[in-house]
Amino acid sequence: MAEVTLVDIEKTFRDNTTVIPNLNLHIEEGSFTVLVGPSGCGKSTLLRMIAGLETVTRGSITIGGRDVTDVEASQRDIAMVFQSYALFPHMTVARNIDFGMRLAKLPADQRQAKVAEAARLLHLEELLDRKPAELSGGQRQRVAIGRAIVRNPGVFLFDEPLSNLDAALRTKMRVELAELHQRLDTTMIYVTHDQIEAMTLADCIVVMNAGRIEQVGSPMTLYQRPETLFVAGFIGSPKMNLIDGLIAEAYGATTLGIRPEHIDVSREHGDWRVTVRVIEKLGADSFAYVDSEQAGAMTVRLPGDAEMATGDTLYLTPRPDQLHPFDADGRRLPDEAIRRRLASLSLV
Template identity: 65%
Template sequence: MAEVRMTNINKSFGAVEVIPDLSLTIPDGSFSVLVGPSGCGKSTLLRMIAGLEDVSAGEIHIAGEDVTGAKPSDRGIAMVFQSYALYPHMSVRQNIGFGLKLAKTPKDEINRRVGEAAEILQLGPLLDRKPRQLSGGQRQRVAIGRSIVRKPKVFLFDEPLSNLDAALRTQMRVELAELHAKLNATMIYVTHDQVEAMTMADQIVIMKDGIIQQVGRPMELYNAPQNPFVAGFIGSPRMNLIEGRIAEARKSKILGIRPEHIDVSPDAGEWEGRLRYVEHLGSDTVAYVDSEAAGRITVRLPGEVAISTGDAVFLTPRANNIHLFRADGTVERA
């Protein structure tokens, strides 16, 4: 385990500055997720931690040691990529232990470590299979096993679930969270999927244009976003961000209200509107409402609700759940 500390990190590709000036601490033993839209700099930052990208300025420390100029192999890290990168002609056992074999680790030690990793990842019955005989989720577990046997100080994950279907992604989120609990290791995980961030992280780092927007625990970011970008990025469906007269009446530039914090009535309410589209999902109902006063509003109601496209409705935001943002984008009240 190890703390990862980045101080005044800058990264430029020629004249293009992708990370202007970033300082961040990844606590020892944490599961920290770097999240943001494509091009926000999260993968570049991960690659700088790994030593796969040079740092233009600043310092990176892992476990108290300055590794800014160190080779990837000398940083005590292991990285799991989006692609599994397994050797097709090797068995699962051979794939997991290949890095140790290259390092000339004694055969008994290789077998012991591979066995431990296989037990943690439930790969025991699959050790003699080839990658083509495995599912996508099983292949990703093999790639993770290859990292575990190296006993790194820090695990780095670069969008490892992107190639999996929805059901497998859900399963693997659970397995990765359980793996973190078993290993009690420092893990840094990159994704553009805020659901992955919310469900797995104990620390989320939200980035935009190479700049950290907010750092905190998942529900801290959900309940108290510090700017409209964070407010709109975290949560699904996304927070309603309303400008104009409604926000101005509360002396703010933007009023934010989450879809689940809006009450719907057929008779009376603060904003009148008409249902543009309704999604009946069983566990909840998501409605998209066109309102002259508030614009297009998304509402989420628990369970199955008897409303249909075209119905007239009245919406009332719950006062205690309103978020107000100033003209400069900072939070006024949440």
């Protein structure tokens, strides 16, 4: 495994479009780091620059302490798994996995041993003689991962590898990828636009927006303490409620955030009177989408067996210690400032 460091990285295409203006990032050795953000934020371009598939306009990339900025992709000690499986349809699973080793002219006994170990790790032992057409989507993706494993790279790169799978298979493959990282104990860098994938897989998340890094941290750090309005609105499902206007101003903020599960609900009294518009019953949880004259449209998380109907009147009270205040630039206000404001409002 190896650490990855990017210093003053810039990427500008030939039409003078700059997709990454200036970026610095250090990825710890052995970490599972996820680059997440909306489409067009630059995360896949950044991954491809680490892989050597895109040139760097300015800056440097080191892998394992070695400057690889101008090094060919094949010499960077990385292995990449793409969104498309890129398997050879006429080859068996075993032949697909050992294709790169055959090109490198490794002895047959070494190739067989590596294929067998990869098949064991990925539960492919009984599929080695099958062709890709005989496999499910999840099995094909495991074959593509097996082809990367046998290279024994210092860094694994994943470019939205689960986006072609259905919801059930994505959930299963997320578990398998997390277990694989634990078994291999190797640096993994993973790109996705799905914040649920990021939260469940990563020990470190890099949130990107318009080619810039908004915040780096553990999943729960980003969830519990978003440093920008963008991160607050991007991380979490359902999204954080973001309230502007007089309510936010009362707390000394331009925008005030509160997550749906951090709002107390009553039928008798509370800070905000709301009307229920829509109710989603999801089993263990229910989500009520409500309207308030003071706070606007909001989402509230409730127990799955909560009894209510469209048109009901409820009263909401945000928990003071779970408020997220942001200034006019979308930056988080200091905790001390909000504590003083809450104290002045007699809320703490």
